Amino acid sequence: MTNRRVLLKRRPVGEPKPTDFEVVDAPVPTPQDGEILVRTIWLSLDPYMRGRMNDVKSYAPSVELGQPMVGGTVGEVVESRDAAFRPGEFVLTYGGWQAYHIARSAGARVGPFGPIKLDPRAAPISTALGVLGMPGMTAYVGLYDLGQPKPGETVVVSAAAGAVGSVVGQLAKIRGCRTVGITSSREKCEYVLKELDFDACVSYRVPDLAAVLRDACPNGVDVYFDNVGGDVLKAVLRVVNPFARIPLCGIISQYNAAEPPPGPNLGPVLVNRVTIRGFIVSDHVDRMPQFLADCGRWVREGRLKYREDVVEGLDRAPEAFIGLLRGRNVGKMLVQVGADPSRH
Amino acid sequence: MTNRRVLLKRRPVGEPKPTDFEVVDAPVPTPQDGEILVRTIWLSLDPYMRGRMNDVKSYAPSVELGQPMVGGTVGEVVESRDAAFRPGEFVLTYGGWQAYHIARSAGARVGPFGPIKLDPRAAPISTALGVLGMPGMTAYVGLYDLGQPKPGETVVVSAAAGAVGSVVGQLAKIRGCRTVGITSSREKCEYVLKELDFDACVSYRVPDLAAVLRDACPNGVDVYFDNVGGDVLKAVLRVVNPFARIPLCGIISQYNAAEPPPGPNLGPVLVNRVTIRGFIVSDHVDRMPQFLADCGRWVREGRLKYREDVVEGLDRAPEAFIGLLRGRNVGKMLVQVGADPSRH
Numbered sequence: 001m002t003n004r005r006v007l008l009k010r011r012p013v014g015e016p017k018p019t020d021f022e023v024v025d026a027p028v029p030t031p032q033d034g035e036i037l038v039r040t041i042w043l044s045l046d047p048y049m050r051g052r053m054n055d056v057k058s059y060a061p062s063v064e065l066g067q068p069m070v071g072g073t074v075g076e077v078v079e080s081r082d083a084a085f086r087p088g089e090f091v092l093t094y095g096g097w098q099a100y101h102i103a104r105s106a107g108a109r110v111g112p113f114g115p116i117k118l119d120p121r122a123a124p125i126s127t128a129l130g131v132l133g134m135p136g137m138t139a140y141v142g143l144y145d146l147g148q149p150k151p152g153e154t155v156v157v158s159a160a161a162g163a164v165g166s167v168v169g170q171l172a173k174i175r176g177c178r179t180v181g182i183t184s185s186r187e188k189c190e191y192v193l194k195e196l197d198f199d200a201c202v203s204y205r206v207p208d209l210a211a212v213l214r215d216a217c218p219n220g221v222d223v224y225f226d227n228v229g230g231d232v233l234k235a236v237l238r239v240v241n242p243f244a245r246i247p248l249c250g251i252i253s254q255y256n257a258a259e260p261p262p263g264p265n266l267g268p269v270l271v272n273r274v275t276i277r278g279f280i281v282s283d284h285v286d287r288m289p290q291f292l293a294d295c296g297r298w299v300r301e302g303r304l305k306y307r308e309d310v311v312e313g314l315d316r317a318p319e320a321f322i323g324l325l326r327g328r329n330v331g332k333m334l335v336q337v338g339a340d341p342s343r344h
Numbered sequence: 345m346t347n348r349r350v351l352l353k354r355r356p357v358g359e360p361k362p363t364d365f366e367v368v369d370a371p372v373p374t375p376q377d378g379e380i381l382v383r384t385i386w387l388s389l390d391p392y393m394r395g396r397m398n399d400v401k402s403y404a405p406s407v408e409l410g411q412p413m414v415g416g417t418v419g420e421v422v423e424s425r426d427a428a429f430r431p432g433e434f435v436l437t438y439g440g441w442q443a444y445h446i447a448r449s450a451g452a453r454v455g456p457f458g459p460i461k462l463d464p465r466a467a468p469i470s471t472a473l474g475v476l477g478m479p480g481m482t483a484y485v486g487l488y489d490l491g492q493p494k495p496g497e498t499v500v501v502s503a504a505a506g507a508v509g510s511v512v513g514q515l516a517k518i519r520g521c522r523t524v525g526i527t528s529s530r531e532k533c534e535y536v537l538k539e540l541d542f543d544a545c546v547s548y549r550v551p552d553l554a555a556v557l558r559d560a561c562p563n564g565v566d567v568y569f570d571n572v573g574g575d576v577l578k579a580v581l582r583v584v585n586p587f588a589r590i591p592l593c594g595i596i597s598q599y600n601a602a603e604p605p606p607g608p609n610l611g612p613v614l615v616n617r618v619t620i621r622g623f624i625v626s627d628h629v630d631r632m633p634q635f636l637a638d639c640g641r642w643v644r645e646g647r648l649k650y651r652e653d654v655v656e657g658l659d660r661a662p663e664a665f666i667g668l669l670r671g672r673n674v675g676k677m678l679v680q681v682g683a684d685p686s687r688h
Contacts, residue, residue, distance in 0.1 A: 058615050059586070229610060242403070248614050262606030266573055270592050270622040271402050278614040 130332035151176030307331030474676035495520030651675030
């Protein structure tokens with residue numbers, strides 16, 4: 001039995017290439033006292049991982065060269081030396097791009113998630129990486145706590161068909177807001193309009209995005225949940241209402257940039273008294289219980305829908321990740337690393 | 345008796361020129377029921393006036409061509425048809441660039457300030473345009489309410505020798521913060537260090553402002569009160585601490601730009617969970633009593649110092665305003681339009 005792992009081989013310059021990664025087989029590790037050995041079933045791919053590939057000081061440490069890429073995982077306990085876990089149980093961990101990993105519930109944790117036990121009868125275990133996991137909670141905290149949308153206001157979200165954006169729009173609808181998505185394609189707009197019930201959707205690949213947005217938002221923009229930055233943020237700033245709130249969740253448009261590009265002119269922020277607030281979901285773990293209660297219920301009631309974009313096999317994680325940064329996925333990007341015995 | 349007025353003759357492209365203004369003599373207006381006739385003593389010059397010269401939608405209407413430039417004024421009641429005011433009393437009004445004007449306390453007001461009676465024994469009447477007026481309140485609201493500085497934190501302010509910046513720094517000191525100014529010259533740094541007791545001051549005319557700031561702020565930057573935007577904001581964003589607050593008060597660096605220039609890269613805002621918040625003091629009039637109580641006391645106690653940069657005569661208002669936008673003034677820029685009988 002070997003442990004397949006995807007290591008960071010080179011720090012990418014610009015867009016990551018398959019050769020920046022290396023797939024290797026290593027021995028399966030042995031858990032020590034207080035540890036569990038987990039077989040990875042689902043690996044989450046998220047845009048933030050691009051930042052971890054750089055050797056730049058940030059809110060979380062970089063991945064070291066020769067080490068496995070980091071990432072949220074859902075797996076099955078194979079061996080346990082922790083009385084709280086038994087073999088066969090499902091857990092959410094931060095296991096990274098590998099087939100097996102060690103997790104420990106006490107002491108130092110790697111990443112934002114310790115091993116959390118998952119009940120496959122409550123929800124499909126893969127949702128702990130998506131709509132009921134970090135992306136869903138990012139949407140919940142960013143929209144409700146930071147964006148503070150009021151019923152009747154207009155909420156715009158970019159990367160609207162993605163793991164976070166698709167939840168943002170549905171939470172805005174639940175709050176009673178007019179909800180407008182921005183995506184990269186007509187197909188994605190189709191998805192958020194028909195399946196997720198957004199009020200409007202525009203593709204950012206148009207000559208004058210601000211004009212198109214103005215049409216889609218006849219009452220202006222009160223909350224802009226920004227996942228992408230760049231020209232999209234610039235266009236939205238031309239349409240914001242006084243006292244608009246802009247939770248800044250990501251800047252996907254520049255994650256592959258070798259040099260940080262200039263940002264938007266801040267004149268509209270001053271004139272309209274806009275609040276731009278950068279946030280990181282791991283600062284808000286205190287909101288986890290309320291998030292799970294609300295979103296768990298809405299998922300069960302069918303008011304909060306989700307889609308998973310699954311690639312099979314760890315070897316394909318690099319190409320799937322490169323595609324994610326290009327906006328190829330619809331819904332939550334997952335790698336199925338191993339069989340999921342909870343699915344029948 | 346004629347009413348000298350400075351009219352907006354042309355909308356400036358780039359930096360205003362003296363020929364964008366026109367000085368004319370008009371008849372002195374006659375007050376109607378409920379109105380007062382005011383003789384202007386002091387005219388305030390402020391950077392925001394540059395925006396009013398443009399024909400662009402903003403939070404306040406533009407000055408129309410052929411109309412007097414707008415502005416805060418302190419004057420003497422000459423004639424009153426309002427029982428609340430008597431000739432010889434001093435009032436704060438929004439009279440604009442002219443020697444006489446009509447004000448009314450009821451009904452529609454021009455600008456943020458209605459006629460407010462001033463007591464020359466409480467403080468020099470000109471301070472109602474500076475440290476105890478709109479600039480002082482801008483500093484008070486922006487720093488305390490939006491910046492939320494805690495004792496021991498580091499507060500940085502740009503345009504630190506100006507009407508707003510000089511108050512921001514002193515309020516930060518009163519709060520117990522390390523206070524660092526950014527100005528355009530060594531002379532201004534000298535002023536804020538020696539007279540206003542800032543802890544450090546740097547000129548932005550250096551090759552690597554971020555490095556100089558890093559030296560001046562060994563514990564990073566927790567609050568940046570931004571009056572200028574542009575390259576200075578860009579440099580500060582390289583030195584901000586996690587959870588820093590940036591009240592955005594002005595963007596002087598771009599007021600003369602024909603096209604809005606790009607802004608700073610927002611990567612540090614995301615990574616450090618920074619809040620950037622544009623604000624306009626007139627949204628916060630509810631804070632006026634507390635501002636006047638606190639800052640009035642600190643001025644009397646000598647803890648809050650101020651300097652006035654006075655030019656004599658309304659005819660010189662255009663050149664003084666052009667100099668203000670170039671950063672030539674130290675302290676509050678005022679035009680003395682007429683004699684001040686309250687000064688002995």
